[in-house]
Amino acid sequence: MRASCIRVALLIKRREEGLSDADRLVLEDHLASCEKCRQDAFAIDVLGELVDSAASSPLSSGARERAITRAIRDAAGKPLPPVRASRPAATLLVAVAVAGLGVALLLANRRPSDSPSRQATAATPRPEVAAGPLSLAKHATVSLAQARVSADEPTELSWDPARQAVVLREGAVSVSVDSAPGRQFRVLTPRFVVEVVGTEFRVDLAGVNVTRGIVRVLSPESEDLITQLGAGQSWSVPPAATPELLPAPARGRSASEWLARARRHLAAGATATAQRDVAAALAARPNRSETAEARTLLAECALVGGDPERAAELYVAVSQRYADLPAGETALFAAARIQVNAGHRREAEQLLRSYLDRYPSGRFQQEARARLRALERRE
């Protein structure tokens, strides 16, 4: 019986390494009688030749020598902190830091392991940290496996390299995780677990905000999926689950307390109560940033309440009025996201382009570009 085209598709390769004699026979037999697969195989060969010929001598010997010399020279120099830069040399800088650290450690015959209680101070990013507890001052940054962890406030955590997990005990951290094939990174809190592959997010004991990529929030005991969040989305621990973490605010609340209350109610799905809280926040003389957050929460209420069109309108209004604030940036991307999900291609493109024009190096620019490309591909 002749093999199917689907089976044969995986046998058509530019090179024959990895194909058994039996596979070769199947392939040749199929190609002898299938014009379509023969054409495909021919196209693969021609494209492969094009790629191969370009790859036959890609760099001059001078360029190659330069790359080797620089790699060894830079790695032998002073280690650099693993700072993420937006320009293409970012990978280079991180690599220099990693390679430099390796050489420095070798030359120093390795220091004894770190003491159980260690302090990292602001503006002193540490290239690597061993397992154990760690106190971070505000703005301190540490590199933990494939992640860079920055403290947004004084933070207590511990690092478990075997589980690739940060256990957050107190404070809040912003985490940037580089995608590493097959390796997940986790932040554990008493009430929830954040699991990621490659992404950027902020987490405190009450919830998580995602800037880039996708984050999974799991139950700490059963590791059941609670929710999955994309860029621009956030999640908070439901109030019923965290009485000790989120105490009820006292009477005579400030705008920020009303907003915190609104977020908790929204997270629990109580949109009507959340809207009342937001109204109270707006009546409690909020500052501009709090007003922007209040209006964003109204948009989120509409979204959670099943009215994405109204939510998009409210997000756009926030983005126009508070374009200079982070809330304005988030709102514009959130509006675009709603239009993408609703299949409103033209509106989505318009909003994504507005976002990229306004925030060319914004927090969601990668996501925005990717979504725009996906929309263009569908055209």
Place this chain on the structure above:
Amino acid sequence: MTGRSRAYVAPEPDARTVEACRRGDRQALETVFRVQAPALERLIVRLVGPKADVEDLLQTTLMEALGAFPRFRGKASVRTWLGRIAVHVVHQHLRHPERRRRPVALDLVRGHLEPADPAPAPDRQAHVRRQLERLYEHLDAIGIKKRLSFVLFVLDGRSIEEVAALLGASRVATKSRVFWARRELLARVGADPVLRDLLANREDER
């Protein structure tokens, strides 16, 4: 099918050289890198295209390797191990879209024409550059994981198991990615006048 020759395989360093590399011996590292660099360049160019940043990617790969050598246990060959690092570096590179749309470097195109055509006409260079640009634009469009799976399996001749291990994916997911990448790429190539002409011309030459 044509062009089914095996690629040149760089010789493996002996155990003493590897041990010296683990200790950070500069001379040993230079020796190993000089032998392995051409194969790494070819791999990088296949994955990203003949772009101006190939040199940067090679350098990054070597620096990553230098930092990781103390942890190299010799379970895989040095060539395979360096290839894995190069794939990881390229993967990271491709994740940043602003780095992917760089034009094909003219000197690299000229370089690949030289063996077959010592004095390629400028319009011929431009034409090949256009073909390569179009091909890598289509590869850009099919998604990073599908693209890497396809190039490593179909064009670089690696096994499904090896590609799956390199990209941290299951065997089934890798097969699926290769299948869909191939289908998407060929559909795009068929609709692209520049590449369609290339195929038609080569068909006529057969």
